[in-house]
Amino acid sequence: MYTNDIDSLVDEQIFRCLDLQSPKSFFLFAGAGSGKTRSLVNVLEIFEKEFGQSLRLTRRKVAVITYTNAASEEIIHRLKANPIFWVSTIHSFSWQLIQNFTKDIKEWLEQNLQNDIVKLEAEQARSRNPNNKTSILRAKQIESKKRRLLYLPNISSFTYNPNGDNTSKESLNHSEVISITAHLIQNKALMQDITISRFPIILVDESQDTKKELIEALFQLQEANKNRFTLGLFGDTMQRIYMDGKENLGNQLPNDWVLPEKKMNHRSSKRIIALVNDIRKSVDKKEQYPRTEKSEGVVRLFIVDRGISKIQAENNASREMIRITNDELWDLSSSGVKTLILEHHMAAQRLGFFDFFEPLYHNDKTSTGLLDGSLAPANFFIKIIIPLKNAFDQSDRFAQMRIVKEYSKLLAREELVKIKEQEKNLLKANEAIISLLTLWNDENDPTLISILENIYASNLFPIPEVIYPLVEKHKYREKIGAIDINDSNEEEEQSSTDTLLAWQQALTCPYSQVVKYSQYLAEDSKFGTHQGVKGLEFPRVMVVIDDEEARGFIFSYDKLFGTKDPTSTDKKNEEEGKDTAVDRTKRLFYVACSRACDSLAIVAYTNLPENLKRNVIQYQWFTEDEVLILK
Numbered sequence: 001m002y003t004n005d006i007d008s009l010v011d012e013q014i015f016r017c018l019d020l021q022s023p024k025s026f027f028l029f030a031g032a033g034s035g036k037t038r039s040l041v042n043v044l045e046i047f048e049k050e051f052g053q054s055l056r057l058t059r060r061k062v063a064v065i066t067y068t069n070a071a072s073e074e075i076i077h078r079l080k081a082n083p084i085f086w087v088s089t090i091h092s093f094s095w096q097l098i099q100n101f102t103k104d105i106k107e108w109l110e111q112n113l114q115n116d117i118v119k120l121e122a123e124q125a126r127s128r129n130p131n132n133k134t135s136i137l138r139a140k141q142i143e144s145k146k147r148r149l150l151y152l153p154n155i156s157s158f159t160y161n162p163n164g165d166n167t168s169k170e171s172l173n174h175s176e177v178i179s180i181t182a183h184l185i186q187n188k189a190l191m192q193d194i195t196i197s198r199f200p201i202i203l204v205d206e207s208q209d210t211k212k213e214l215i216e217a218l219f220q221l222q223e224a225n226k227n228r229f230t231l232g233l234f235g236d237t238m239q240r241i242y243m244d245g246k247e248n249l250g251n252q253l254p255n256d257w258v259l260p261e262k263k264m265n266h267r268s269s270k271r272i273i274a275l276v277n278d279i280r281k282s283v284d285k286k287e288q289y290p291r292t293e294k295s296e297g298v299v300r301l302f303i304v305d306r307g308i309s310k311i312q313a314e315n316n317a318s319r320e321m322i323r324i325t326n327d328e329l330w331d332l333s334s335s336g337v338k339t340l341i342l343e344h345h346m347a348a349q350r351l352g353f354f355d356f357f358e359p360l361y362h363n364d365k366t367s368t369g370l371l372d373g374s375l376a377p378a379n380f381f382i383k384i385i386i387p388l389k390n391a392f393d394q395s396d397r398f399a400q401m402r403i404v405k406e407y408s409k410l411l412a413r414e415e416l417v418k419i420k421e422q423e424k425n426l427l428k429a430n431e432a433i434i435s436l437l438t439l440w441n442d443e444n445d446p447t448l449i450s451i452l453e454n455i456y457a458s459n460l461f462p463i464p465e466v467i468y469p470l471v472e473k474h475k476y477r478e479k480i481g482a483i484d485i486n487d488s489n490e491e492e493e494q495s496s497t498d499t500l501l502a503w504q505q506a507l508t509c510p511y512s513q514v515v516k517y518s519q520y521l522a523e524d525s526k527f528g529t530h531q532g533v534k535g536l537e538f539p540r541v542m543v544v545i546d547d548e549e550a551r552g553f554i555f556s557y558d559k560l561f562g563t564k565d566p567t568s569t570d571k572k573n574e575e576e577g578k579d580t581a582v583d584r585t586k587r588l589f590y591v592a593c594s595r596a597c598d599s600l601a602i603v604a605y606t607n608l609p610e611n612l613k614r615n616v617i618q619y620q621w622f623t624e625d626e627v628l629i630l631k
């Protein structure tokens, strides 16, 4: 017998560590849904009352490092944007620390580039064929690194955007910022002093997935400054799903660290907690308890042969869930179910915007922006064209004009002050809108490129620069041809050509696809990835599993479920006690399943339905009647 308060002393234990006079470091190690993030916020609220004034007077702050921007925003909101807390991602935090250390950054970069060049040149010398793809690529890398090295003396300050591509000559890339910060913390006394005097307390959420270089540097910082610095780690080793997190975090911590533990899972119903306990059992046997008032809940595994239509299979699974749970919100057309896919293109496929998505997802220069919603051409549609079309559909003339006024050059203030032009331009704008909207006549679903060409012809809105050559055709040919003649920056040219080609393909898709893409981007999307939903929770979760559709190579559910044999590398890794594909996938499966509060459906596609069923029952993850093979 237990009560819901079995972990109630943990917040107090952590709070006592954050004593500015007598600091202690701690590692809160606890499973899914145990309230780690909640404890972090609770403790900081109490801390503010006791030490807030002292920090304000001495211009110091508590740093809170989160895994994503969304998590930062959530914590900032919950802490009422109190300025004594510096809440940010690891990249923003690192840049904040190093941005004024230009000389040291230069030294590091110079050394690093030289090392890379020596290494690459040695590899190049060993290459048997200088004309093969790898050698050509390597030669380009050497050239590019040499150019960067030569340019270094011209840089008076470096630039960096934690959320951007950082392509300018002065900019650092994401991994450089982390490595430089770790290096300076480990090797420069001044950097250590500055860090500690600005941030006497550094708390790291999701520490199991935080870049290991930086975690190790922070450990070293703590070790050398025990009496004036607190390092607090919140995490769960079972939820380490990225390759750059520190393995076995929490093992061999110094004796003077405080190690609070939580045993309760406040999130999920009983059956879901039993499942995640069972998945975890072979890893560290940490067992969680449900809150006493929690209901039993439902877990089902639907096994589907890969030959069967996915949409149909997932709809069948949802109907079955409605029947079992008596909960109509299991209907996939409602927004009650969160479907977790392995890769975004699986959502694009299911939601019907694959043609728009796929080419941009495959291009390095557009893939990140595609997912975080920062691609200018996509935003051209999302911010201007979709609202304009919606306003037209709703006969909202006022909204239409507002959009045109905001974005059209024809109605720009400087144009309108020229009294003579006013009437002419209004007329022009009107004609341009009418011409644009006729593209949708007769239930037509125009292609994105036809929309852009129409707008280009009428000059209604400025076309985003990146795709301009695609509407101004002769310029496009020049650009594509430029790779051969311009050898000064071949790599950049090539990548911009690739980007143009990706856009060229994406823009052939119909308008309705960009509408669906914009819905996917919106917070309330019905889909999320197994990795991306870390830290979140939903009442009903459908976990969709298909290695073949996911096309990834890091995770393998087929191996986890025993329907595919381990490779020789897997066997070797296992023998050497290293992380295997099965280990990684088990942790991902744990994260995905533990997002569900009330009921959980897993839809697993396989070539061997019967084997899969037999294995998961043997693992004791599911009972016979919880597993259904869908025909």
Ligand SMILES: Nc1ncnc2c1ncn2[C@@H]1O[C@H](COP(=O)(O)OP(=O)(O)OP(=O)(O)O)[C@@H](O)[C@H]1O
Binding pocket: 030, 031, 032, 033, 034, 035, 036, 037, 038, 039, 236, 239, 266, 267, 534, 535, 536, 537, 594
């Ligand atoms: N002491 C508590 N009493 C009641 N509800 C709680 C308590 N602690 C946490 N919760 C609730 O449990 C859920 C999980 O909490 P939280 O997200 O903080 O857990 P977590 O440990 O960060 O989870 P995960 O590692 O799975 O992301 C949230 O809905 C939270 O409000």
